[in-house]
Amino acid sequence: MTEAASPPTSGTHRWVSLMVRDLTTAQRFYGELFGWEFDAGPTQLGPYVRALRDGHPVAGIGESAAGAQQVVAWLPYIATRDVDATAGRIRECGGTVAVGPIEVEQVGRLAIASDVNGAAFGLWQGGPRRSAPFYGPTGTPEWNELITADTSVVSKFYSVVLGYEAAPEPAQPEELDYLTLRLDGRPVASIRGVGAAALPQDRGPHWITYFSVPDVDEGLKAVERLGGRVLGEPEVSPFGRWAKVADPEGGNFAIVRPPGR
Missing domain, CATH: 3.10.180.10 (2,3-Dihydroxybiphenyl 1,2-Dioxygenase, domain 1)
Known part of the structure; x- marks a missing residue:
């Protein structure tokens, strides 16, 4: 380990x-x-x-x-x-x-x-809990994102507790309540404010992990074939094409194909 x-x-x-x-x-x-x-x-x-x-x-x-x-x-x-x-x-x-x-x-x-x-x-x-870089081939974690009602209070919490600089992401539309958490100018995670009504009732605010795949559409087919669920249509962001899914027990995560891969 x-x-x-x-x-x-x-x-x-x-x-x-x-x-x-x-x-x-x-x-x-x-x-x-x-x-x-x-x-x-x-x-x-x-x-x-x-x-x-x-x-x-x-x-x-x-x-x-x-x-x-x-x-x-x-x-x-x-x-x-x-x-x-x-x-x-x-x-x-x-x-x-x-x-x-x-x-x-x-x-x-x-x-x-x-x-x-x-x-x-x-x-x-x-020490490091993994020997591979955070970014890598299929099935490696690409990103973690906090889904919460709004970013204002919780961003201050993470800044004080873990030393992050929380700032709007220039590549995202201005109307989104979206912040990137940075260390020494380097992005390490993000916070997405979705409004209280949009939070899932079974889990409330939560972190979601994005795992890399070579093809999002084929990944969605595989998720359903293996007993999981597709939770939304694929979306395109500055960070790649992605979609939210769930495993057979309801564990939420996202699959993403980052730009340039």
Whole structure:
């Protein structure tokens, strides 16, 4: 899961993880959709596998305890040099720390928190949780985006807690409530304000992960063939052609073909 290396820069998105009710079904769906292979990961929090693409770890999938009542959702893990201090800032800024900080099999420390509007995310202190670049071939995470009612308050939360500069994205239409989160001028994630009425009732504010595919239309066909659902027609943005989908247990994510690929 980790190699000996210097800790990543605080605020970078280092990992995405999914908790499901049926790990075997999830492995079959994502394995066929993205060409992932799997190996065993840390079992401290229950059954867990790492997804590999071309031998590189790109994501993790765990199985929830029997009877656990939770929404199936992809969770981004954000790097921090001091998870305890970051957890403290989260509480001070009106967020919640639900799990940890805890040690994970002597390779790092993690916490699971939620922002001031209730969207869950993870924190990771330790070495890189994947050896591949964030941008890569089919099935690698390209981007994380926060879907929330509006960007005004929550952008200040992430700026204080993780040091982001939140600014409008010039490539997006001015009428959209859309901000890009940057570190030292480099974009690392985004926040999309959709209005309270547009938030899904089963999950409210939430992060969504975009995974790369070579062809969005073929990807949508594969999602349905494998038991998932298409949640909207493909859209074109400055960041590529994309569409929102769900896995067989309802876990939302997006598939995207970035420009130039």
